[in-house]
Amino acid sequence: MKPTHSIPDxxxxxxxxxxKWINDRQKIHGRFSWQAGYGIFSISESQLPHTIEYVGNQKQHHQRISFKEEFVGFLEKNGIQYDKKYLWE
Structure with missing residues (x-):
């Protein structure tokens, strides 16, 4: 990502x-839409191989721990302050 790129954009x-891709291909029952917010985290280039492996194992990983549990754990592990009432819609 270039420094001139805006994360929200x-x-x-x-x-x-x-x-559009999901809805055009009817990948789920009903209409797909994203929640209003998002979380953005950066990694160093040295962590790229580990991150690629991590993303590739998401299906198995989330059989053991929910996304919500993992996300809150990540925030806490990294000392990121949050208010639970704003995390999930």
């Missing part, structure tokens, strides 16, 4: 295009 583009 990139996320808007990703959400719009992925929603």
């Amino acid at each position: 990139i996320l808007k583009h990703i959400k719009a295009n992925s929603s």
Whole structure:
């Protein structure tokens, strides 16, 4: 990502295009839409191989721990302050 790129603009583009792709192909029952918010985290280049492996194992990983549990754990592990009432819609 270039320093001139805006995270909100990139996320808007990703959400719009992925929603269209999912809905055009009827990948789920009903209409797909994203929640209003998002979380963005950066990694160093040295962590890229580990991150690729981590993303590739999501299906198995989330059989053991829910996304919500993992996300809150990540926030806490990294000392990120949050208010539970704003995390989930």
